[in-house]
Amino acid sequence: MKFAVLVFPGSNCDIDCFKAVEETVGQTVDYVWHTATDLSAYDCIIVPGGFSYGDYLRCGAISRFAPVMNEVAKAAEQGKYIIGICNGFQILTEAGLLPGALLRNEGMKFICHDSVLKVENNNTPFTREYEAGEEIVIPIAHGEGNYYCDEETLAEITANSQIVFTYKNNPNGSLNNIAGVSNKAGNVVGMMPHPERAVNEVLGTTDGKRMFTSILNAWRDQHDAASIR
């Protein structure tokens, strides 16, 4: 299985994501620059966190015009796995690949600490190794993580089980404690917390590991599992 970690000017979690893939699932992983125009070689695209384009206008508002985003849209359409983490989540909502928007945190402060999440939907390629309703500890670090969508969208994403994670203790004012959502098909997920910062005891939590093993095993089940197990 082949992973891409996108890199925008100002990304700062790209290396953490790259290392997390190497350490948790040991698969091939490449950094892919925001100007790339071909993602056909990749099975999973990680849109990492950071401060792309200095967070000017709104977080993710400029990155969504990067050439690589056309390819991300194509890959989403093809059913490939796409995960946006923090700034990556913001970019995917700005690009219209995920519902809703991320507003400034209630309290207007950048917040950075561990957070307890509830796995609301374990029926996605990213969460299948968690229990439904399981509580996991994953760190957050953001200034614009306050998830918002209109009532109609909320009703729709609730009915379609597109709310993937919620916060146990809402840190930022997010609507219905939403910490992560998926697209309708479930192959695109965005989340504000950082699973790549939760893959080793030395980081204080290993609860992010199963995100990466879920992705690999979902892909294996979809492909010729026998040849790679």
Ligand SMILES: NC(=O)CC[C@H](N)C(=O)O
């Ligand atoms: N860690 C991140 O990706 C931060 C995202 C964004 N810069 C924010 O502050 O909300």
